[in-house]
Amino acid sequence: MIRLLSRAIVLALAASCCAALPASSRELWRSGDAYLDLSGTVREIALVSRGTSSEAFAAELAQCFPPAEPSVPTPTEFADCPAFATVGDERVGTSTTRLRLRMEARANEHWSAVISFDNEMLAGTLDTFEAQAGNDLATRDFVDASGQIGTDPVAYRYSLYRGYLSFESDHLEAVVGRQRIPWGVGRLWNPIDRFNAIRPLALQPDESPGVDAINTRILFSDFSQLQLVFAPGRDSDDHSYAARLQGMAWDIDYGLVAGVFDGATTLGLDLSANLGEAAGRAEIVYTHPTRDVWPVGASGPARLADFWQIVVSLDYNIDWGSGIYVLAEHLYNGNALGFGEGLAGPILGLFEQTPAAPFYALTSPDRFGGSQVITRSSQLTGFQATYELTPEMRMAAMILYDWDGESAVFFPSVVYGPRSWAEITLGVQTTAGGHFSEFGDVPTTGYLILDFFF
Numbered sequence: 001m002i003r004l005l006s007r008a009i010v011l012a013l014a015a016s017c018c019a020a021l022p023a024s025s026r027e028l029w030r031s032g033d034a035y036l037d038l039s040g041t042v043r044e045i046a047l048v049s050r051g052t053s054s055e056a057f058a059a060e061l062a063q064c065f066p067p068a069e070p071s072v073p074t075p076t077e078f079a080d081c082p083a084f085a086t087v088g089d090e091r092v093g094t095s096t097t098r099l100r101l102r103m104e105a106r107a108n109e110h111w112s113a114v115i116s117f118d119n120e121m122l123a124g125t126l127d128t129f130e131a132q133a134g135n136d137l138a139t140r141d142f143v144d145a146s147g148q149i150g151t152d153p154v155a156y157r158y159s160l161y162r163g164y165l166s167f168e169s170d171h172l173e174a175v176v177g178r179q180r181i182p183w184g185v186g187r188l189w190n191p192i193d194r195f196n197a198i199r200p201l202a203l204q205p206d207e208s209p210g211v212d213a214i215n216t217r218i219l220f221s222d223f224s225q226l227q228l229v230f231a232p233g234r235d236s237d238d239h240s241y242a243a244r245l246q247g248m249a250w251d252i253d254y255g256l257v258a259g260v261f262d263g264a265t266t267l268g269l270d271l272s273a274n275l276g277e278a279a280g281r282a283e284i285v286y287t288h289p290t291r292d293v294w295p296v297g298a299s300g301p302a303r304l305a306d307f308w309q310i311v312v313s314l315d316y317n318i319d320w321g322s323g324i325y326v327l328a329e330h331l332y333n334g335n336a337l338g339f340g341e342g343l344a345g346p347i348l349g350l351f352e353q354t355p356a357a358p359f360y361a362l363t364s365p366d367r368f369g370g371s372q373v374i375t376r377s378s379q380l381t382g383f384q385a386t387y388e389l390t391p392e393m394r395m396a397a398m399i400l401y402d403w404d405g406e407s408a409v410f411f412p413s414v415v416y417g418p419r420s421w422a423e424i425t426l427g428v429q430t431t432a433g434g435h436f437s438e439f440g441d442v443p444t445t446g447y448l449i450l451d452f453f454f
Contacts, residue, residue, distance in 0.1 A: 025104070026454075033108050040101045044450040045203070050443035051092040052129035057083050065359055075297040078351075078360055079342030087129070087347065088443050094124035100161060110169060116162040122155045133350060133362055142212035142232045143178070162210055173217040178210045181229060183244060183257065184311075185272045185281040188382040188400075189331045189373050191309035192268040192283045194242065194261045195231065197372035200382060200400060201411060201429060203447050213240075223248040229259075237263060240370075257285075261370030264289040264304075278316040285309040287335070289369040294353045296340075301355065304369055307334035327384040335369055336378040339405060339436040346376050346405075346441055377438040379403035392417050400439070407433020407440040425449040 025039035060083035102116040146159035164177030184190035188200040196208040213231040220226070224247035231240040242259025257268035268285040289304035313329035340348025352363040368374055381403065386396040398411040413427030426448055433440030 025102075033106065035106050037104045038101070039104075040099065040454050042452040042454075043096075043098045043100070045096045045098070045447065046094070047203070047445055047447035048091075048093045049445035050088045051090050051125065051131075052087045053090045054127050054129045054132050056086045056089075057129045059083075060086060076342065078296060079340060079344040079348055081343065084343035084345070084347070088441060090125070090128070092125035092128060094122065094126065096123075097121045102162070110167055112166045112168070114162055114164055114166070116160075118157075118159050118161050120157045120159075122157060123153060125152065126155060127152045141178070141209075142234065145178075171219050173219065175215045176213075178212050179215060180208050180210050181213060181215055182208075183255070183270075184283050185253075185255075185270045185313075186283050186311040186329060186331075187281070187313055187315065187327050188329045188384070188398075189311050189380075190283065191285045191311060191331075191333070191371060191373045192255070192257055192270050194240070194259065194266060194370055194372060195229070199373075200398065201409065203427070203445075203449070220247075242266075262289075262365050262368070263291045264370040266370060275314070278314055281311070281313045283309070283311040285371075287369045287371065289366070291366040293363070293367045294355065295363075295367070296344075296348055296351050296353060296360065298353070304335075304367065307369065309333050309335065309371065309373060322388040325384075325386045327382075329382045329384075331373070331375070331380045331382075333373060333375045333378050333380070335371060336404070337367075337374070337376045339376055345435050346437065349376060375438065377402040377404040380438065402433065402438030405433060405437025405440065407431065407437030409439045409442060421453045423451040423453075425451075 025037040027035060027037055029036040061081060064077070064081035064083060098118055098120045100116060100118050102114065104112065104114050106112040143160070145163070146157070148155055148157040150156060160178060162178055162180070164175050164179045166176075167174045181195040182190075182193065183195065184192040184197075186192075190197045195211045195213070198205055198208055211231050213229050216228045218226045218228075224245075227244040227246065229240070229242045229244075231242075233239050240259065240261045242257065242261070245256045247254060252271055252273040255268075255270040257266065257270075259266050265288040266285060267287075268283065270281070270283045272279065272281045274280075286306070286308055288306050291304070292301040293304050294301040310332040311329065313327060315325065315327040318324040318326060337349025339346050342348075344351075349367075350363055351360045352367065354361050379402075380400060382398060382400045384396065384398045386394060388394045393414065393416045396413050396415070399408060400411075401408045409429055409431045411427065411429045413425060415423060415425045417423040428444065428446045429442070430444045431439040431442045435441060
């Protein structure tokens with residue numbers, strides 16, 4: 001494992017030798033308002049954790065439920081299958097070295113375009129049950145512009161990160177292509193964001209997959225606008241439609257959202273305002289699913305019940321030293337998966353029964369009702385604090401607590417930027433709690449991120 005981390009650092013440093021220049025885009029061409037710029041980053045991500053061998057898990061699962069069985073096993077039999085004893089049984093280490101190139105072009109004051117492409121070298125333990133589950137549940141892009149060559153222990157992967165055409169005028173903005181559509185005001189959880197919500201424990205909180213969409217803004221004033229979004233799916237039933245009205249009333253910023261995601265009708269409200277010297281925020285989301293799901297333990301397929309999701313948060317800057325930023329935020333998730341039973345424990349909710357065959361499969365996105373905030377506990381609270389030790393170094397710490405399962409995760413990190421073109425992040429996630437909890441079975445993970453900008 002130490003050899004893997006050492007190799008990852010050497011690889012990143014070698015790549016940076018060719019790329020590391022002051023962190024600014026390079027102007028390739030300019031004529032009046034028109035220009036063409038090129039910029040890029042090299043990022044090395046090395047982590048050590050525990051995972052699940054996909055091969056061992058699949059073999060044990062097949063022993064529990066042979067395909068020739070004439071009937072569907074009971075949920076208790078499924079939950080006690082020895083396959084789940086292999087979860088988290090394998091020590092894993094991975095290294096990802098990513099070269100991201102970004103090109104921005106502008107034709108005039110109205111038209112511009114951006115394309116950003118990733119090339120990644122992956123090394124380590126790549127073929128795990130967790131990785132396969134993440135791929136199966138990931139949002140499918142309308143335009144497939146990615147691929148991978150190779151598997152364990154080394155692979156090359158390429159993907160389109162951003163690619164869009166933009167039009168801007170005094171009262172209208174329109175963006176077509178793969179883009180980031182950030183909605184909501186929560187700092188840790190954003191249930192109102194049905195396109196690109198980022199989970200609070202993400203090792204790369206600056207990363208979002210983006211969405212292929214047509215995104216239009218009608219600007220009424222500096223404080224009010226109407227945003228209309230259409231995100232096509234692979235099938236017509238998977239199209240997403242949404243609108244967000246944003247404005248200000250009585251010194252309160254508000255956003256009203258209405259849309260359809262994965263066939264689920266969604267209504268939402270977000271609010272933000274100053275509360276004395278602090279800032280308060282809230283998100284309230286109501287979802288009406290229209291598709292049937294068959295969770296493990298249910299007697300048959302049925303419509304997912306309507307549910308609410310609510311976030312309230314308060315943050316404040318303490319005037320001490322260079323200033324300490326503190327945040328407290330609470331999430332109520334009415335669509336929590338629950339903790340399951342037997343050896344399957346907390347991950348039982350990630351499976352569903354299938355009418356077509358006597359077997360279990362990873363659940364479809366329909367189980368989440370279009371939401372990208374996926375939790376097992378219905379009540380979660382997060383605390384976060386950041387402090388800048390020097391202009392080059394800052395520290396952060398986060399604690400998330402699960403009230404239903406009585407578990408917690410502690411997430412400290414340090415970011416050091418010795419040069420304008422380089423940044424180092426070192427962090428660890430460690431947990432406490434029982435088997436039937438949100439975080440009790442989450443493995444301790446240590447990671448290192450090296451960024452070089454050019």
